[in-house]
């Protein structure tokens with residue numbers, strides 16, 4: 001069977017890797033509306049073509065897999081394919097098949113262990129934490145598919161790893177607050193969409209872990225899911241993108257960190273997510289302190305080192 005994958009983002013790449021690994025079917029290329037994407041390299045550096053949806057009539061295929069994790073985008077793509085006269089029975093939506101979704105996504109990690117700067121930083125920090133005997137457990141707030149959590153679990157094998165996520169994407173109340181800030185860049189960004197991260201689930205996350213027995217799953221709205229957590233922590237990754245939950249994360253974890261522990265604020269430098277930096281500023285104002293912050297060399301994170 002010849003399969004075209006709609007969406008040349010991380011989920012699309014996971015589909016390609018899955019189809020190639022099992023070799024039952026043939027990966028025939030990507031479809032994507034982004035005119036700037038022409039080819040996408042795989043893990044071996046081999047290029048795959050990216051076609052415009054309008055080119056479908058010239059392509060041979062048996063099935064089109066819609067890989068997007070956003071319900072809104074899936075509906076738009078289905079409509080687009082209908083207009084291009086693609087038969088309904090040739091369209092497969094990854095989000096609609098839980099078993100396929102877990103299989104495809106839990107076997108793929110977009111972060112490369114050797115070259116991803118955040119992963120390299122984490123590995124070094126975990127080694128340092130061990131040498132320095134930093135006490136406490138580890139956590140990630142904003143887990144999504146668990147791709148970064150996988151490395152936290154791997155590099156801190158002896159520590160309990162708390163995993164906080166709605167697994168249903170952003171919460172409407174957080175989005176309301178974000179929209180009320182009236183930042184044009186956010187309002188026009190892909191993040192201004194409740195369903196943008198709705199395609200993940202806890203099964204994908206736990207399936208990929210090396211030490212699942214160390215994971216403590218906290219599914220639901222953060223900080224409500226944290227009320228019974230009183231542990232000390234040496235490393236926390238805050239990656240919930242929006243002002244309100246990121247501020248809640250700082251308020252919750254700051255006093256629970258061991259001396260020398262780090263709260264990593266993902267997206268601090270992200271141009272489309274200004275709420276993250278605002279959350280840090282607000283936290284510092286509330287507490288009347290200046291936190292010790294160090295960029296880690298990836299494109300958007302800052303480490304808050306707790307004294």
Ligand SMILES: C[S@@+](CC[C@H](N)C(=O)[O-])C[C@H]1O[C@@H](n2cnc3c(N)ncnc32)[C@H](O)[C@@H]1O
Pocket residue numbers: 140141142143144145146147148149164165166167168169170171174197200220221222223239240241242245
């Ligand atoms: C950018 S993704 C996390 C990516 C992940 N850390 C990684 O590196 O692969 C953001 C996640 O935060 C979650 N999230 C946002 N606000 C939340 C809240 N108030 N409570 C729980 N989860 C939340 C979303 O559901 C989404 O899965």
